[in-house]
Amino acid sequence: MPECSLCGSVERVDYHDRQQAACAACGALERQRVLVRHLGDALVPGGSGRCLEIAPLNPFVFGGWLRARGWSYEAVDKRRLRESSDPGGFDLFINHDADLTDLRFARAAQFELLILQHVLEEVGDYRAALDELARVLEPGGRAILEIPFSDAVPATKHKRADRYGNRWTFGADLCADLRSRFAAVELQRLAEGPYTGQFFVCTGR
Numbered sequence: 001m002p003e004c005s006l007c008g009s010v011e012r013v014d015y016h017d018r019q020q021a022a023c024a025a026c027g028a029l030e031r032q033r034v035l036v037r038h039l040g041d042a043l044v045p046g047g048s049g050r051c052l053e054i055a056p057l058n059p060f061v062f063g064g065w066l067r068a069r070g071w072s073y074e075a076v077d078k079r080r081l082r083e084s085s086d087p088g089g090f091d092l093f094i095n096h097d098a099d100l101t102d103l104r105f106a107r108a109a110q111f112e113l114l115i116l117q118h119v120l121e122e123v124g125d126y127r128a129a130l131d132e133l134a135r136v137l138e139p140g141g142r143a144i145l146e147i148p149f150s151d152a153v154p155a156t157k158h159k160r161a162d163r164y165g166n167r168w169t170f171g172a173d174l175c176a177d178l179r180s181r182f183a184a185v186e187l188q189r190l191a192e193g194p195y196t197g198q199f200f201v202c203t204g205r
C-alpha cells in the first residue's frame with residue numbers, strides 16, 4: 001500500500017462500499033491523496049494566502065494540512081445537507097453555511113486558492129456556482145476543481161438526482177464554461193489504483 005500523501009500512513013480502511021479507500025489515520029480518500037501527491041508541491045501561498053474549500057472531508061483534510069503549509073484556511077458547506085450525513089461535523093471545522101451559487105460572505109478576489117471536489121454535479125444552477133467561484137478567486141490564484149465529465153459527450157445533461165444527489169452529467173461543454181470564467185484552464189487526470197479523477201486547475205483572471 002503506498003503511503004498516504006497527506007500523513008504518511010500505509011493503513012487503509014473501507015469507505016462505504018469501496019474497499020481500502022480511506023486512509024486509516026487521516027481519513028483521506030483517493031481524490032484527496034492524488035490531489036496532494038500530484039498538485040501539493042505547488043500549493044505554496046504566493047498572494048493573499050487565503051484558501052476556501054467547498055465541502056471538506058474533515059478538519060485535517062484539507063484544513064489542517066494546508067494550515068501547516070502557511071495557508072489561512074476557511075471552509076463552506078450547506079449545514080442542512082451536511083448535518084444529515086455528518087451530524088455535529090459542521091460546527092467543528094466549517095466556517096460558512098452557504099449555497100455555492102451565493103457566496104455573499106466573500107468579497108471579490110478574496111481567495112488565492114479554491115478547492116472543490118465532487119460538488120458541482122450536485123448544484124442545480126452550476127453555472128451560477130462557477131460565476132461565484134470565479135468572482136472570489138484572486139487574479140493569478142488557482143481553483144482546483146475536480147469535476148467528473150465526459151469529453152465524448154458534447155452537451156451537459158440534467159438527470160434526476162441519484163443517491164449521491166448528483167443531478168448533472170457533464171459533457172465537453174463544461175470546458176467552455178470554465179474557459180469563459182478563468183484566465184487559464186488545465187485538465188489533469190490523476191489516478192491511484194482503480195480510481196481516476198478529472199482535475200481542472202483554473203487560474204483567476
Ligand SMILES: [Zn+2]
Binds near residue numbers: 009023025026
Ligand atoms: Zn492519511
